[in-house]
Amino acid sequence: MSKERILVIEDEEDILALIHYNLAKEGYQVAGAISGEEGLQRARQEPFDLVVLDLMLPGLDGLEVCRALKNDPALAPIPIIMTTAKGEESDVVLGLEMGADDYVTKPFSPKILLARIKAVLRRRSEGEPAAAEEVLRLGELVIHPGRNEVLVGGEPVELTFTEFRVLHFLASRPGWVFTRYQIVNAVRGDDYSVTDRAVDVQIVGLRKKLGPCGKSIETVRGVGYRFKA
Template structure:
């Protein structure tokens, strides 16, 4: 099984390279960036399982990056381990209040940091497994509370309406929903107002789900249903 992807956000090149080297040696997939702005761009572009975040950064500081991540429903679930200089107690408190999962002060032992990262990832994995709202069918995983969908581990970007339709159907596999029931259940920003619009959204949703699009079945003359487990 492929290990988690970790993003290192550290402007000091020596420290960044040391962290990247040690984490790669442990089998993690690792990328390193030198600024908060780069970090936010990377996180928007690809899935990240954990961020190691220095608080003292040249552009957007680490506290602001942490705040942005934790205030966005698409990234709030990503664990953040802060790197701080000694004597920054107020920043540590603020970072934890913003939602950071752990911190470690410089200078630090790579072994200690690795242990902290493992512990944070284990906690997050337990939280995910304990979350009854997560819907998993074959290689499709839906996180309603996080507004996330994954197909074979890769994120799928859906509109508000597409996401609402998918959750509506997947929560009750095997049940047939009429188009009007779907309209009543889904009220996103781009929400649908006609039965024909439901068909258009379903076509788009199936396309985005790729090989798993056929989990959504058409019940001729009635509406749609989500395949139950065989």
């Protein structure tokens, strides 16, 4: 049985070749693109299970590619792992805010990238068939883990994968206070490095999208966040 199909968008051909070699060695089906424009074209023409996206691309840069993918209903479910040489918080936060699932900073070990890819694909596969998980009903807010669906007053709310995981984690334990580190650890795993600012971005996005129900996500100064019981 063939493994997942992965699209690697990377303008440095030696890095592209290295990533391609290591992913293919693990059994993944790999396609490459050396520009944002080419990557978007391939993503629209062929089915992929994950995209490895360099942020520092000439022309159409990685953030623009990420935005285009997440704004396309047919492509939005595809998980994205960003790679960046800059390691700047602003780039990471923007990418995560757009819906990217993870990131690695160059130079990186192929083993680290492989571990992140496996973790993201595993989280995705585990999230899809979770129909047996209990549906959470909290006033006007309904969270359906099996369908990755959120309703407010009976109306669906479009959340990114990460926003959904954060909301489900907090709402399933109303009244409990969690630090940013605990939230990241629960949502992405303890091998994931992220800034406090990136967690705050997810919370801001959730509050905005949930409308009045967003007030249930409370900031506990000096500690973290909780979902109001």
